[in-house]
Amino acid sequence: MRDTSGFLWRALRESDPLIAVLYPHSGYLQDLQDEIPLLAPDPGLVRRSCDVADAFTHFEEVLLLTPTDEPTALSVLDGRREALLDRTAPVVLFLLRGGEATKLLRSEDMAGLMSWLRGRILDPEAIDRVDLQAKRDQFVVATGKSPDVWLKEWREGELEDSLDNNLLYHQALLVAEDGRP
Numbered sequence: 001m002r003d004t005s006g007f008l009w010r011a012l013r014e015s016d017p018l019i020a021v022l023y024p025h026s027g028y029l030q031d032l033q034d035e036i037p038l039l040a041p042d043p044g045l046v047r048r049s050c051d052v053a054d055a056f057t058h059f060e061e062v063l064l065l066t067p068t069d070e071p072t073a074l075s076v077l078d079g080r081r082e083a084l085l086d087r088t089a090p091v092v093l094f095l096l097r098g099g100e101a102t103k104l105l106r107s108e109d110m111a112g113l114m115s116w117l118r119g120r121i122l123d124p125e126a127i128d129r130v131d132l133q134a135k136r137d138q139f140v141v142a143t144g145k146s147p148d149v150w151l152k153e154w155r156e157g158e159l160e161d162s163l164d165n166n167l168l169y170h171q172a173l174l175v176a177e178d179g180r181p
Helices: 004-011 026-039 052-056 070-079 100-105 108-117 132-143 147-155 163-175
Strands: 018-023 046-049 062-065 091-096
Touching: 004 026, 004 163, 018 026, 018 108, 026 046, 026 062, 026 091, 052 062, 052 070, 070 091, 070 100, 070 108, 091 100, 100 108, 132 147, 132 163, 147 163
Parallel strands: 018 091, 046 062, 062 091
Antiparallel strands: none
């Protein structure tokens, strides 16, 4: 989940009321859902649900929505998009990659919802197909240190324990040569 964390961290702080995340299997889904509270602005305001109706309540909570009937959930969300605009925290809608709902989302029937979600659909496996050396180079440009040197300093307590550095820690772990926590 190399850049997935960075995408989610940003998306959870933006004003978008709905984010779609594609997952390949239930184990990956569980990992993503476990990571989101760590990335959320307020981990105490993250809730899980299988009921799409919950998208229209508790607008201040990040809702991790894994509907049991994904196509029906898409229809409900499409039909009530305006009601989602009242949310101050996003609904993170998890959809099985290649499932009926992802096919439906790409159909003409969901053109409105699809355009509404443009730029807010996360496919972690597509994001993870990156050039690691380019990402390491970007890390050096951003921090002035290689990911491995930065991690060494972090582990030795030489870097401030701040929100930015915690995010850099996760980025460094994903692109470091040694890759150990």
